Every structure is written in C-alpha cells, then in structure tokens.
Amino acid sequence: MSAAPERLPVTVLTGFLGAGKTTLLNHLLRTSGRRYAVIVNEYGEIGIDGELVVGAEEEVLELNNGCICCKVRGDLIRVVGGLLKRRGRFDGILIETTGLADPAPVVQSFMADDEIRQSARVDGVVCVVDARHFLASLARTREAGVQLAHASCVVVNKAELAEADTLAAVEAEIARLNPGASLLRSVGGAVPAAQLLDQGAFELPRLALPAGGERYYRAVAPGRHSAGLECVSVVLQRPLERQRFLGWLQRLVAECGDRLLRSKGIVALAGAERRFVFQGVHMMMDSDFDRPWHSGEARDSRLVFIGHDLAGLALQAGLDACQVAA
Ligand SMILES: Nc1nc2c(ncn2[C@@H]2O[C@H](COP(=O)(O)OP(=O)(O)OP(=O)(O)O)[C@@H](O)[C@H]2O)c(=O)[nH]1
Incomplete structure (x- = not known):
C-alpha cells in the first residue's frame, strides 16, 4: 500500500x-x-x-x-x-x-x-x-x-x-x-x-508557546498600543481532569469565540501518558494527543489566549476548577 x-x-x-x-x-x-x-x-x-x-x-x-x-x-x-x-x-x-x-x-x-x-x-x-x-x-x-x-x-x-x-x-x-x-x-x-x-x-505537534518553566498566570492588560487586544498566558502545575477541561474548552469557544481570536495549549490531562495539544481560531478548534511526555519533563499545562475583553472570561478561575485536587 x-x-x-x-x-x-x-x-x-x-x-x-x-x-x-x-x-x-x-x-x-x-x-x-x-x-x-x-x-x-x-x-x-x-x-x-x-x-x-x-x-x-x-x-x-x-x-x-x-x-x-x-x-x-x-x-x-x-x-x-x-x-x-x-x-x-x-x-x-x-x-x-x-x-x-x-x-x-x-x-x-x-x-x-x-x-x-x-x-x-x-x-x-x-x-x-x-x-x-x-x-x-x-x-x-x-x-x-x-x-x-x-x-x-x-x-x-x-x-x-x-x-x-x-x-x-x-x-x-x-x-x-x-x-x-x-x-x-x-x-x-x-x-x-x-x-x-x-x-x-x-501544526499541532509543533505549536509554539512561550517557554515553559515559569509558574505564572499573566494577563496582559490592553495597553495604549493595542486597541483592546489582550493576551492571557496560563501555566498550571496540577494535571487537568479530562472531561471537565474538554467541557470547559468547548463552552469557552462556543460562547466566546467571537472575542477569543486565538487559543492554543499543551495540556497535561490526568492519567494521560501523552501531551494533549489544541489550537483554536475563533470557534473552530483542532485538538489531539501528541507525543508522550518525556521522563523527567515537567508535566505542566501551558495555555495562551489572545483576544478582546478577555478579563470577563475568568480564564484562570475556569482552568483552576479543571485541575485535579492537590
Ligand atoms: N523603505 C522601504 N520600503 C519598502 C520596504 N518594503 C516594501 N517597501 C515599499 O512599501 C510599499 C508597499 O509595499 P507592498 O509590498 O506593496 O505592501 P503591501 O502590504 O502588499 O500593500 P497593500 O497590498 O496595499 O496592503 C512599496 O512601495 C514597497 O516598495 C522596506 O523594507 N523599506
């Protein structure tokens, strides 16, 4: 073949x-x-x-x-x-x-x-x-x-x-x-x-995200240069519970896809041996499991959201609620 x-x-x-x-x-x-x-x-x-x-x-x-x-x-x-x-x-x-x-x-x-x-x-x-x-x-x-x-x-x-x-x-x-x-x-x-x-x-496997290592939640407020454009980067250390996260992501893009221009992330789902990667362009989303986590690699999740008026989306609170209990 x-x-x-x-x-x-x-x-x-x-x-x-x-x-x-x-x-x-x-x-x-x-x-x-x-x-x-x-x-x-x-x-x-x-x-x-x-x-x-x-x-x-x-x-x-x-x-x-x-x-x-x-x-x-x-x-x-x-x-x-x-x-x-x-x-x-x-x-x-x-x-x-x-x-x-x-x-x-x-x-x-x-x-x-x-x-x-x-x-x-x-x-x-x-x-x-x-x-x-x-x-x-x-x-x-x-x-x-x-x-x-x-x-x-x-x-x-x-x-x-x-x-x-x-x-x-x-x-x-x-x-x-x-x-x-x-x-x-x-x-x-x-x-x-x-x-x-x-x-x-x-391509999903080659998505570029800000360098890992930092443990932070950072919302970039719209500055005088950006006509309301904002970027929110989130790093989460605890794995995310699969159903909760997928449901949250689906609701987010369905309800807010007009102001959420771009979203992407590499995610550690609880119990998964592979990285879960996703990227969205407004309401359209591509996602898949990608390569296995390497041994010794920090299994944290890194997500980036770029759009207008993102503060109201309570991204951090939504994602925090998807993490497995400490
Ligand atoms: N000085 C300078 N002029 C440049 C440079 N690059 C392009 N230009 C000139 O800028 C003008 C616009 O360039 P284009 O390539 O037509 O720009 P464009 O983005 O395709 O323009 P639109 O299709 O009208 O949106 C042209 O006169 C180019 O010759 C540069 O690096 N320096």
Whole structure:
C-alpha cells in the first residue's frame, strides 16, 4: 500500500495596508527555490497586486471584488480545490490577503472543508508589519491587532526606516500580545525563506508557546498600543481532569469565540501518558494527543489566549476548577 501523499503546505500572508506583503511574497518566490501557486486577494475588480507578483512560472490566481474574509470564501475553497487537482505542479500555496482582512476565515476554510483538509494544511500565518507605523495602526485599528493575533511568525519590515528604540518597542509589543510567534526583521521583505516556509508552525505537534518553566498566570492588560487586544498566558502545575477541561474548552469557544481570536495549549490531562495539544481560531478548534511526555519533563499545562475583553472570561478561575485536587 502506498503512503498517503503529504499535505500541501499553505502559507497565509497578512499585514496592514502597505506593510510590505507583496514585497515579501516576491522575495519568497525569488529565493525559496520552490514552486508556489499564489493566490492574491484584493478589493476592487482590477487586480493590481496580481500584476506585481514576479515571474511567469508561478501560477497567480486573483480573488477580486471582495475581501477574502467575507464574500469570497467560497471562491477560495473552489480555487484551492482546483489547485489541489494539479498539485504535482507546485510545492505549496502562498495566499496574500488584503491589508484589512482578518486571516481567520482563510485559516478556518482549511480547517473546516474536509476535502481540502485531507490534501492541504496551513503551514503558517505570516504577519508583515511596518516597523514605523505598526504601533499606531495597532492603537487605532482593530484589524492590525486581529492580524497579529493569528500570526505564527511576524516580519517587522521597513526596519531601516525605524529608530532602534522604535524597533525594540515594536518587537516587545508583539512578544507581549502574541508570545508564541517567531519574530524576524527585514528590509524589503528580505528574510531567509527557509525560516518562514514549511515550518509546520500551525501544526499541532509543533505549536509554539512561550517557554515553559515559569509558574505564572499573566494577563496582559490592553495597553495604549493595542486597541483592546489582550493576551492571557496560563501555566498550571496540577494535571487537568479530562472531561471537565474538554467541557470547559468547548463552552469557552462556543460562547466566546467571537472575542477569543486565538487559543492554543499543551495540556497535561490526568492519567494521560501523552501531551494533549489544541489550537483554536475563533470557534473552530483542532485538538489531539501528541507525543508522550518525556521522563523527567515537567508535566505542566501551558495555555495562551489572545483576544478582546478577555478579563470577563475568568480564564484562570475556569482552568483552576479543571485541575485535579492537590
Ligand atoms: N523603505 C522601504 N520600503 C519598502 C520596504 N518594503 C516594501 N517597501 C515599499 O512599501 C510599499 C508597499 O509595499 P507592498 O509590498 O506593496 O505592501 P503591501 O502590504 O502588499 O500593500 P497593500 O497590498 O496595499 O496592503 C512599496 O512601495 C514597497 O516598495 C522596506 O523594507 N523599506
């Protein structure tokens, strides 16, 4: 019996208007040494970004006349379905979303559609930010925060235009609000393609969470930069009782999935020899048992929640109640 073909990696490029998404996309196409099908989404009927993508070999598909996050989701599924029928021709798919798009529905399309899910996987969500303007965009708009919340990697672009202290402040704010995301600096989108593509950053077994070891509950209050975006990180030392935790998580995403943008965690369930991992994008959730706990490894649970108005969700109290008795 032949092994199932590997699922095609999909990288979603997000980032605020003018941050440098197309510039990064072109850099990746020029330097990755791999063949990508490109999907570009923009407002308006005339596709401009599609024209700006380098090279004739790449397959560039435009989804115009609507934002990918609302009107054209059905189109996205059709376009990806079509690409998957010709999958031998490329090594992956790159999707550039509009500067005002919420990347969540794009990711959710890959989580929700069974056929696509079997043949393709979201490998990463790359958020490109403009080093000089990011903090202002974050403070003034909801979109910039939503894009940051979903990123598995953030590229701080136009780094040459920002002072060193601005760069440091931008990177600190990114690490505060999305502590699992990797960070790269760039000028003209010039980052090593190998650090962005095919990283499996969105795969359950390779979920990046803040480094373990600390025993803390930390709620990051919305700061002056973040237009209400908050991050809550929780570390729990006692294992969680399975049914109680799964019920709590299910209720949380069902009832609060609109303001809970992103959730992920590595959890020690009582009696389980393997780590339980989960990740959610709004109400959609992926979860599974992953590798066995190593001997000597601290069996604590680490969870991260990013969203708006999280204080009211009483995350710590809810999770505390899931722990087995001391
Ligand atoms: N100085 C400087 N300019 C850059 C850099 N990267 C991109 N640009 C310029 O910034 C402008 C916007 O870049 P794009 O790549 O089109 O940005 P985008 O995010 O795709 O823009 P939208 O599709 O409009 O949201 C272009 O004029 C780029 O040449 C950089 O690192 N430094």
